Amino acid sequence: MKTSNLFILVVAFSILSVTNSSAQNYKTAVGARIGYPLTLSGKYFINESIALEGNLGLRAFSEYSWIALSAAGLKHKPLDVLDGLNWYYGAGLSVYFWRFETISTFSSSSLGLQGYVGLDYTFKKSPINVTLDWTPTFFINGYTSGLGTRFGGLGIRYTLN
Numbered sequence: 100m101k102t103s104n105l106f107i108l109v110v111a112f113s114i115l116s117v118t119n120s121s122a123q124n125y126k127t128a129v130g131a132r133i134g135y136p137l138t139l140s141g142k143y144f145i146n147e148s149i150a151l152e153g154n155l156g157l158r159a160f161s162e163y164s165w166i167a168l169s170a171a172g173l174k175h176k177p178l179d180v181l182d183g184l185n186w187y188y189g190a191g192l193s194v195y196f197w198r199f200e201t202i203s204t205f206s207s208s209s210l211g212l213q214g215y216v217g218l219d220y221t222f223k224k225s226p227i228n229v230t231l232d233w234t235p236t237f238f239i240n241g242y243t244s245g246l247g248t249r250f251g252g253l254g255i256r257y258t259l260n
Contacts, residue, residue: 124183124221125258128228132156134252136167142256148175152191152215162201169193171215183223189215193236209244211236217251221258230254 125144132138136156144150149172156167171191178184193211198204217232233251238244 125228125260127259128256129259130228130254130256132230132232132252132254135249136165138167138252138254140254140256142173144175149173150175150187152189154193163197163199165195165197167193167195167211169211169213171213173215175219178218181220183221185219187215187217187219187232191215191234195238209238210240211238211247213237213250226258228254228256228258230256 127141127143129141130139132140132154136158138154138156140152140154142150142152152171152173154167154169154171156169158165158167169191170193171189173187173189175185175187178186191213193213195209195211197207197209199206213234213236215232215234217230219228219230221228231251231253236247236250238247
């Protein structure tokens, strides 16, 4: 609960600190997100503030595992609290492939609608980009349905240009 309140305060402060300068200082970045799930990630800006993001995630447990593919459109806005810091929001689609190994083995798939909100920071004299985001997912069919709120994490990417 305290984590949720802290995140809400950070996002609220971020919204109040928006400036009119350029929202990003790189065009393409690739890397990984550590969180739920562990994800390979890529981001490509199509203009100054709109980016497309693609993710390939994996989560494995003793009785089941899943692979997730997702794509999203993200709107970035700069924050005046620190040069290179942006906040972003957006939406995307995902597909999950589940495999269960309990008494018998079976597989399933599900579709998800995702929301995105996060922070994006690029170091001034380094090609490293760091993100922190939350991606709640509403599952619309398959093994699971309803709202999943545990998704998101800390991303580290290498900026290509």
